[in-house]
Structures are given as C-alpha cells and as structure tokens.
Amino acid sequence: MSRGRPTPFQVPVKASVKVVGKSLWLLGLVALLGACAPRERLLPALGLEVPRVDELPQDFEAPLSAQTGQPMDGFGGGGGGVERTPVIFVHGNTVSAGFWKPTREHFEDAGYSQDELWAFSWGWNNARYLDSADLSVQSVQRMVDAVQGYLREQRGVAAPQVDIIGHSLGVTLVRQWMKQANAWHRVRRFIGVAGANDGVWTAWADTRGQQRPVAWELYPGSPWLAQLNRGNEVPGGTRYMTLYDGSGWGDVLFPYPLEDSSALEGADNLAWNREHGDWYGHLNLPWEEGPAQAMIDWLREGPQVPEVDPADAPDVALEDGAEGPRLHADQEGAQIYCRDDGSDPGLANTEPRAALPMQPGRLYSCFAHDPQTGLASPLHRHKAWQGEPAQGQRPTLTIEPAGGAFEQPQRVRLRSDDPEAFIVYNTAGLPLSTGSPLYDPEQPIFVAAPLRLTAMAVSPGGQTSEPVTVDFDISLELVEATRTLQRQFDPSRPLRYAGDRKQGN
C-alpha cells in the first residue's frame, strides 16, 4: 500500500509471488539465452524473416555464399548506367553489405550511379561465427562474375574490370582471391581499408573454437600471411591503395607495433589518421567524408574501362625466334611485366618492357598490360628447357599429406617426378593455370582451413601433369558449427560431425 508516496510497484512479495518470481527468473534466463542464438535461427523460430540488405535487382541472380550456401544479399544495380569502372565493396568480419551504406552515400554524392556500386553479404553476418578468407575465396569470385555478367547482359556493358574496396578481413580476402584465382587482371584498382596484411593483434596462433581459421590466417607472423605476401605484395595488373589509421591509437586493432600492418609495399599507402591528425576508428574510417573522398579521387585516376571488350585485353605471347624463345605482348602498345626470380611481377614495382628473351632453365612470371585501356592479362609462367627438350611423358605430382581431417594447420609438400618442373596450386577449388600460386619447395603450403587443394606440375615447354585434388578438413569446431547452422536449412544434415581427428604434423 502506498502511504503518501506513489511507487511504481505495489507488489507485496508473498510466498506465491516468490514462486512466480523465481519462475520469471528462469524464463528470463531462457529468453536471454535465446536472444544469443544466431539471429538466423531465432527469428525464423519466431515466425519472422531474417532482415537482409535487399537492394539487388529482381532480375539479378544473387551468387551463393561459399560459407553459408545461401544467396548473398546486398546492393547494386539500381540503375543510372555505367560510366565508370564498377566498384564492388567487400566488407569485413561479422557484418553485412549494409556496412558500406555510409560509404556508398559519399560515392553517390560524387556522381557514382547505383549500377556502379555493389556490395554483397558474403559471410555469416554473425559474431558467433567469424568468417575466414580461405573459406570465402569462391564467394568473391562469384560476386565479381555476377556483377560483370549482370552488367553485360542487362546493361550491355562489358565491364572487363572492376574496382574493389575491401575492409578489414575483406582486404586479405580479396587479395587471397586475386592470388588463388589468378584474377589480378579482373581488378583495375584495389583499395584495402584497415586490412590485416601483416597481422592483427587480436588473432592468435593457438586460438580455440570456431574462430580458429581466421585467427590462423591473421595472427602477426602467420605462415598464411607470409604465403599471401610472398613474392610481391602488389602483384599483377592491379593498382593498389591502402587506407588505414597509422597512429596506433585510432584503430584499436592495429596498435604499436602493428600500426602499419595495413600497408602494402608498392601500394599507395595512406595512413589517414597519422597524416591528417584524425582519430577515426576501425569501423568508421571508410565511412567518413575525408577518407571516402580520398578513395574516390584515387579511383578516378587512370582509364575507366566499362565498355572495353574483354577480348581486347592484351596477353603474353611466347615466340621461338632465331635467338631462342622470347616473351612479348600480343598487342601493339601493350607491354609485359616479368620477373624471373620466382616472385610475381606488379605494375608498381616491375619494369615494363616490350619483349624479354628467355634464358634456359629460368622460370618467368609475366603479365601483359595495355597502358591505354588499362587492361591486363592473367599471370603466366613459362620455363625454357635447359638443354634438349624432353619428349613424351607428362610429369606426375604427389601431395603429402594427401588430405584428411586435422585438428591443426598442416604444412603440405608437393613433389613432382620431373625436377625441372615447377608446381602451381590453389586452395580455393578453382581451375588451375600457370599463373596460379607458385609452390616453393622451401616453404610448404600452409593449410589452415577446411579447403580443397588442387595442384599440377608444369614441365618446361608447358606440358602439365594431371591436376591433383585433395581435401583438407582443418578446425573441426568450424565444421561442426557450420553444420549446426546449416541444419536449419537442411534438417537431414547430421547433427554431429564425424570426421576423423588426427594429430597435426
């Protein structure tokens, strides 16, 4: 009873009320735990649809996410035509395409149309399941394919190249895709915002749980990053820019001594906070007007190629001349960028030349580039015979260990029976080419996620082995988590993951 002063609760707590209260306690606990369930599970259970960034055209066939198996939501293709190189935004960990909406506004203010700005939710969009670069390489491939295909078919624009802006995990993801897919020629310009190119302090080599794949990828000094950065941090016919804090205090993910982790050697590196005295953080750096304008200005440079026919792209030609084999571009005005030390050439740090005589026994990595159109070729590798060309048998290839389920990352060794052969591989289940990542016998391949390794040996002269494919299953927790979440879409999927658990080597 109130005695002169109103109170919000006039509930005498008698024994019966206590019982009710304790029941409420339990109910509340259950409700709170329920709220922690993945939104993708909770909302359907309540009869609600999971919200999505549903801003793709009706006639756009959304690509499937390699991680979730579901069509990616996102934005783009809203009209306005294509006059510039289309931009695809690739978000980071645990967020969706919606992350890029503030940045998109700056681009629209600068004149970009909705047809020129695309983004896709490629991951789980859930903090419970951190995403991984290795697991999403195919997602990037599919989104680039989908954008180019849509613009070609629905807008009549060839769009042989796209510009890509990645943020955070999206930076290393896109770099990994370009490397694994030998797809540098498809990207005119790439901007990496706050990427962990040399690691992030929040990732650890001995991380447990579902976050292990991305932690293994991105911990400072990780073999995965060494693999990604090896042989040139800015390879191929792509121009690179990085945008990051640089002060060590603005972006909490990159404190000293990792304040320049996002920079790439050979890129246009812009440590925004350090150079402008700002304090933008990890998330809002690409949302702010100044950094966004810097990105827009940088993308405006160089030829825009929305309507150039991809068939007009130059390529590397091998010619057997009187003085021996030589490499050159197959188009007038185009140049080739080559290296013969096992590293990859790049626009920014490799001397272009019209032609290059090949020395016997040396391995050349080259791409062609047309400075007029900006188009480039994929990377190619060529090796000239040392002595007389061998005839007959194709080389063979062995992989050790030959796949399997492991708890820890594996060091995988490749071996060919032809000592003169070089070996290329990829870990994304993509088709191989001579421009695929080059295997270094001194640096076994670091496999740190459930992925498919495909490799082939290439003998001098170009004869290849049969591609060998093996599946690795690393991080059982992730597999279990993935299956758990996927069970909502496919109840027949086994509840428990039954992979064999083996000790790492």
Added chain:
Amino acid sequence: MISDLFRRTRPRRRVVPKLRRLLRSRVRARAWLALAPALLLALPAQAGIVFTPHLSEYSRLPRAPFVEGTLIMTQIEEIYDREGNEVPLGEPFVKAGDSTDAALFLFKYLWIGNLFRDSDVPILKTRDQFCRMIGVLGYQQNTGRIAARTRLFGIRPGSNGLGDLFGLCGIYGHEHQWGPLKFNGLLATTIKFPIGDYDQDAALNIGTNYWSYIPQFAFHAEAFGRLYVDGTFAYQFNGDNDEPSFGGLTPTRISNWRNLEINFAWKFSEHWFADIGYSFRESVGRNGYDKLTVNFEDQPLAPESACNNTNNNLGVEVLTPEVCRNPVTQQFYLSPKPGPYEDRGIEGHMLTAGIYYVYRTSSVLQLRVAQPIRGRGSQIDAEYYVCAIEPCNEQTSGGVTTPTTLFGVQEAAAVSASPYLELRFVHLWWAP
C-alpha cells in the same frame, strides 16, 4: 475486553508513576534502552555495487555475448549515522572490532547485438541493443558480539543464498566524433526482481523483498584513444516492502534513489588499464518505517539490563545505583510503537580505483577497491512502551514510553563506511 485488561493491569499501576519519573529523567535523551543494535547491514547499497561502472561499461562493445563473474568482499566495521559520522558497528552496545562480513558473487550475462540490422525498422536498425541479466549469490554474517547481540532480539545474525535478479535492456546511441573525442550514449532500464532469499527474522538478507525499476542514461567517451570515460545517471524507483525484516528495521516505504557515477580509465597498452571512479547515491525523500516490532526476545527485563546497557556502554553513570536497585523496577516489559517513523534518507559517496588486465581479446581480469568517503545512514527515533505487565501496549503502559534511536538496516537504509574489494572476470564468447 478493554476493561478486563484494564482491571488486570490495575494492580501494577502503582509502579507506573515511579517508572514514568524514572524514564523521564535525564536519560531519556540518551537512548538508554540499548535496543538500537546498530547492526547493519547486508550488502551496503547492493544496487550501487551492481551498477558501479567499469572500464568501457557503456561503450559500444562488439556484438557478442559476454559473461562476467564478480566477487565482492567486504568487512563492514563502520557505518554512517544520520549526521554523516562514521560509527563503529555495534557501538555503543558492543565494543568495536566486530563486523558484518559479506561476500557477493555476481554473475552477469550480457548480450549485445542488433536483431534489426539490415531491416527497415527505424531507429533500431542502426542502433545496437543489449540485454543484461545479473544473478547474485551472497554470504553475510555478523561476527562475534554483534551476532550475539542480534540473538537477544530473536533474530538470525546472517543469511546466505540467492539474491535478487536484475534484468536490464537498452539501446546504444550512435557514436559521435569530434577530433580525438568519441562519444556515445545509451538508454537502459533495469528491473530488480525481488526473488532473493528473504527472511523477516534475519538481521541480514541477501534479497531485498521489494521491486525496483531503474531507468538509466549512460555515456562512454574516449579521448586520444587512451582516456576512457564512462558515466551514468540513474533514477531508481523503489517499491514498498510490506514485510520488513529485523523487526521492522528495514524500511517499509523505500524512498527512490538517484545514482550518479563516473569512471575514468587510462589505457597503457592493449593489455593494461587502470581506472578511478566516483559513485554517488542519494535517496530522494525519506524512508518510512511502519511496522517496527524489534524487541528483546526474553522479557520481562531486569533493571540491571537498563543499568548495564546504559552505564557500561556510555561510560558515564546516568542511572544511579539507587535507581538500579529500586524494588519498583524489579521487572518491566518493552514494546515498540510500530510507527510510522521516517528517517532523513541516505546518501553515499564512494571512490573506486582498479587495474585491469586484458588477456587477448576475450578476457578481462580486474581488481578494484572501493572506499566510501562520505555518507549518511538511516536512523529513526522510535518510541517504546514501558510496561510492568504483559501485554505491553499503549493501554498497559499508561502512556509511558521511552525514546530510542535505531539504525535502519540493509541496503535501503544502511550506508557502509568500510571499503570493499572487487575481483572481476569478464569473458567475451566467440572471441579469437
């Protein structure tokens, strides 16, 4: 009935005038009855402890579930009286040195996320939501002579068990940035469910037995990536407690409170932080006591008890030996007037200081000390009927009463002047 009662008491009426004279003597103002146990206290400002901010308490943390375990230990040897003086617990009726020992374990579960992200729901789609549930386990025990004195009133000196449940939900505001300064606010509402163990016959209770509703505004600010400031203003609406404990020494009408707290933390590195904070709590108005029943269990009382209680504890002779040996005071009974009484409200000011160690990104270990620096506790001036016969009430006492000053007990009334130690562990699930 009344006349019968009157008749039965009449033979003893001759005692009353002498008692009246005795009781109206100079000792009247001295609270000689020694009823006021001055026993606290049960978890001084439990809600204050629960909501004292920590490093980045109100920042927009990553979307994830967090769990937190906090162990709070205190040995309350001093409390604040209504004048703001620090009073040794139990004095003047027991010697200083004993205490109320209390340990609280708070289990907090915090969920941060945005169920509406990527949707078209206005406001919510871009503002993360959070919910927190706080469960409490507690141990409280009066020690030594304080416990013994508690038993004189037929009261259990301690209690252990489940505390009240706090449920909280809120919404973060957008982050704003001006140069090196970042700022975000939040709005939240907490409901305290009075489900904790509560015994009317206990001096200390883990549960409070009244509902609370606490709307709260809080903010987090960062400057230069190194200085972190968290602050909050909360207004706590308190319900009534119709079943007071400790013989009605917990208020039945609990005043509302206002809380103001601020915390400054300095980042030395990604792993080490230190902070200092200030916490203020004040009741808005007065607490009301309507069901005072606290009384000596064994009655009638011998006059020696009055003499002993007064002379020995006050250290001066206020009752003469003649009075103590007076045959008309061979025995007497006491019975409190149930009320209503009101205090002057309570107030507490506390400083906190702590260090944090952040293990990777998933765990925080914190050690913190809280030191009350100023306060005001609850005291009421109660009246006790003094009778020569049972039952002791207004009629049988003939209107003879004696005043005494009583301390209110438990979090709504008592304010500790002793420090407490806090050991806290926070774990972020799913962190790498």
